[in-house]
Amino acid sequence: MNQIKSTLFFLVLFPMLANSQETIEQDSITRHTLKTVYVKAARIETQLDHLPYAYSVFQVKQADQFKPLLSLQEFINQIPGLYSQNANNNAQDLRISIRGFGSRSAFGIRGIKLIVDGIPETTPDGQGQLDNLNLGIIQQIEVIKGAASSLYGNASGGVIAIETKKNFDHPYSELRTSVGSFGMQNHSLSTGFGTKRTKFFIHGAYNSSNAYRDHSRYKQFSFNTNISHKINSRYKLNIILNYLNSPTAQDPGGLNSEEVMTNRQQARSKNLQFKTEESISQLKTGLILKGKFNDKLSLNTYAFFSFRDFLGKLPFEYGGFVDLLRNYGGHGSSLTHSNSKNKLKLGYDIAFQTDNRKRFKNIDSFRGDMTLNQQENFGNIGLYILDHFSYKKWYLTGGLRYDYNRLEAKDRMTGDGDQSDILTYHELNPSIRFAYNFINKQNIFTGISTSFETPSLSELSANPNGEQGFNTKLKAQTAINYEIGLKGKVLNRISYQLNYFFTKTKNDLVPYEIEDFPGRSFYRNAGKTNRKGWEFEMTYNPNKNWRIQTTYTLSHLKYEAYIIENNDYKENDLPGIPRNITTLSLQYQSIKGFYANFQANYIGSLFANDANTTKIPSYVLLNLNFGYSHQLKELSIKPFGGIINLLNKKYNDNIRINAFGQRYYEPAPRINAYAGVLLQF
16 A cells, blocks of 8 residues: 555646646526536535546535435435435434445544535544534535545545535525424524625524434534625635534434334333433634635635533443543645646645543443543644646546644543553555546546544543553554546436445454443454445436436445454455445426425345344335425415335334444334424515
8 A cells, every 4th residue: 555655646746737728617507407516625626527536516405494404314315325324313423434434433423524614523533523513504515435535634534525504695584493203393593694795694493302212302402603704805704603502312222133123112221221311512613714815826724613512321330421521623724826727735734632531430320430531632734735637628636645643642540550642643645536528528537545544532542441541452544445437417407427436445443342331332453345336326307397316326345354353254244334225316396386305215235243144134215305485575485394204114223333232223213204384584
């Protein structure tokens, strides 16, 4: 892998000094034709068709507000190469994997870089949550599939970049309220107002539910503000502020197959005994400054700070009561030189994270004696150079990034000796990609990219021997990704993308559980994996009323070398990832304002453990949502509703990989419904 990185190093730097002609294509924009899409997640803004990446974009439409708006899964489950679980357990958060990266996460989003409005949402150590982001404010989601550490450094096995609402032509307000099965409530109020130079967008939301399973109740308040100020004709400033308060989110735990057969809705007995749940409060603020020194040189800089207060109860006694205070933030800046032929960007990112982690005995949900007290620090400095170059029908994108990461654990319980630790990781990650427009609007692309992923602070602090400090046996995971694809437009009505990927990884971080701490995840390194597959997506607009979308993912993700306790798992499938995923969406919108969306999802079988001894069967999930828009002078009234799991299918919302006692299963809700109204004025 080092030899490949060295070769890529020269391939990336050589073309960055070249110039060529950049073409800007003008498409007619009507309701039944496909718009030209410009994207930012690759850190150089350009047309989607000209970017040599396996890249998907979800643009939120007005009709998407007729969805339940309870989980990001509603927006991303039609993106090929991406698989999500755990949309209903709010104590564990949504789990997302891209080509297998992130599949091991015991909670939250791991191994994938999350960006919101140009600011990292992922912590420097690679752990991310989106519980502070209400779905009602999302405007566009961009997804880069595959290794992307030349763009964003640590834990970039893929990228999810989200843009929120901030631009509007005239002042407005909207009230959205809905109720549904299992005591679900979802209420939000947003408003946009301002002057020509300064605009304010404010959004507040309340969500709660008793949920499908016992001991699954949750409640959440969120508040988001985005202030956009035009300093002058060249510079623009954005100020963001968001606050989350989740006073309770209960965890029903995993069940074994016998318990699922007896009662799908029950909670695990240990989770009831220890009253497993979490409470969170988080505050984040950020600044983004964009501007141009002249027609060729532009500036983009950001700074942010976030504070998170977490209290959690886990289903075991020793160390089962967690008290975590987290501060993290950072700053980054870049300069872009552009002309008609080339875009060259130089930049840096600086990030820090401090976790004050305490663990206590969980005495039937009450705090007992302290078992761990340590401060964990993660510091990162990243320097990068990127270039997007075009020559006639050729497009070239290259990147090179160096990252220095320093991790430290300060032991504050030194009665048994000081077990403080310091770890450092140095990584150089190049990428090189080509695209060729062989026929009008038809592009073939190929590329090589790399990534690395350090263990997170929570993974390092999970010591199977129960000691303070880090589990220093864990190594950073590395990957190199090859891909080739075809994408384009046909007759301005069909947009498609087909790509093949092959990824080799080393030192995969794999979760497991042990008998002394069932329900708690520990981690170890697997040897190597080979991952390959096909991804296909197509959107067809036959006329102004209908929209058809379909996607297909075929994945073969296997261990190449992995031996644990005399068990050889070579050629076994990576657990938690289905081989086949197919989606189909039919959308209809009438001139009179009626809207309906029917979505079918086929999720193929997958394995629950590294040994591949437990196979989770495939299933088909059908969902329907609909709404109607009626204009009454200045007031727009939009009643809506939907039915989830139309076939009343029995399936699992989440599979807990390598769970002790074969407690892999978290059953999903059976058929359920919701209804509400959206008022805009």
